[in-house]
């Protein structure tokens with residue numbers, strides 16, 4: 001059957017994927033010290049389960065999810081806890097656990113799952129600290145609730161530079177398909193759709209070939225347009241349905257390809273999330289790579305490993321250039337960090353006043369008026385951003401700022417509005 005995906009409104013074509021698209025995933029060598037934080041997910045920080053002086057094994061739990069909306073944290077190495085300190089992660093209190101690696105590789109016992117029931121699988125996913133690895137970091141066990149008919153696998157990865165998901169689809173094709181099959185069988189789902197942007201030619205070829213052995217799963221090519229990978233846009237494109245908040249409204253679940261792979265490895269080997277694939281790229285990187293990096297690795301160690309062209313680097317960005325954020329070298333890798341980019345100065349031309357050209361409005365996939373957020377933020381009228389211009393509908397895709405010819409800092413205005421809009425200002 002010929003399937004015609006529905007286009008969503010707005011969207012842009014930011015390009016620039018090719019630097020690492022053909023680079024095989026490599027393992028980053030172990031480092032001497034890991035600093036693992038207790039807030040790497042949406043929700044409540046995990047509670048520290050260890051104390052200074054304790055010896056921990058690789059895969060051992062070191063942070064406990066005390067409420068449903070949280071995620072367990074595990075040790076990425078065998079070693080000794082040398083420090084536990086309070087830190088602030090984007091305005092939220094959390095803790096950071098420092099582990100000195102003893103390089104013994106001693107592992108905590110892992111157990112996969114043999115008898116599948118929805119409850120047991122959900123419990124395992126929770127226990128292994130699995131969260132959305134596409135960058136959203138939503139605790140996955142919460143998504144596996146209620147009646148589910150359709151599973152949508154997000155292989156879109158629409159931000160420039162990033163190739164973590166692309167490489168996972170090419171290199172772990174059958175593990176992903178088996179992971180989907182396990183979920184579909186356990187939750188008695190009817191249909192599995194893998195959505196992939198059409199610029200990922202090799203991944204599409206491999207998936208289309210492999211999927212022939214899986215009767216309930218199909219691959220759907222999607223137009224290359226940002227933010228095709230955003231949950232609401234993906235569902236609209238594949239199912240022709242609109243959701244208000246969550247896919248479970250339409251008995252669907254959306255999971256990123258990396259998350260599916262984590263579930264497969266969790267079920268099969270009992271492996272928790274202690275590492276993830278990260279694209280380390282940008283014009284300022286000597287040897288751009290797709291790396292499997294232990295969680296809690298200092299960004300400085302990653303940059304030393306790949307080499308940095310200090311003379312041209314202007315900013316280091318975590319995740320993609322559209323939705324990511326500027327970071328310092330003291331930052332550490334986390335479950336949601338799918339990219340580390342060293343970008344040159346030309347990516348950041350000087351900022352000018354808004355000329356009311358309307359381009360930000362044209363590209364907004366949610367039909368919002370981003371220029372108004374800048375105007376209101378400048379006046380401190382944060383409350384009005386929601387009241388008059390529905391700020392909470394913003395999916396923070398960054399399209400508006402990307403397209404703006406004046407480089408108006410629209411995302412800064414949006415984040416300020418979301419943070420401060422809860423208090424009355426007018």
Ligand code: SF4
Pocket residue numbers: 353354355356357358359360361370371374400403404405406407408410
């Ligand atoms: S794209 Fe930039 S300059 Fe144009 S209206 Fe929007 S904020 Fe103003």
Ligand code: SF4
Pocket residue numbers: 360363364365366367368369370393394395396397398399400401414
């Ligand atoms: S206003 Fe929000 S949803 Fe619209 S383009 Fe900007 S960041 Fe994306």
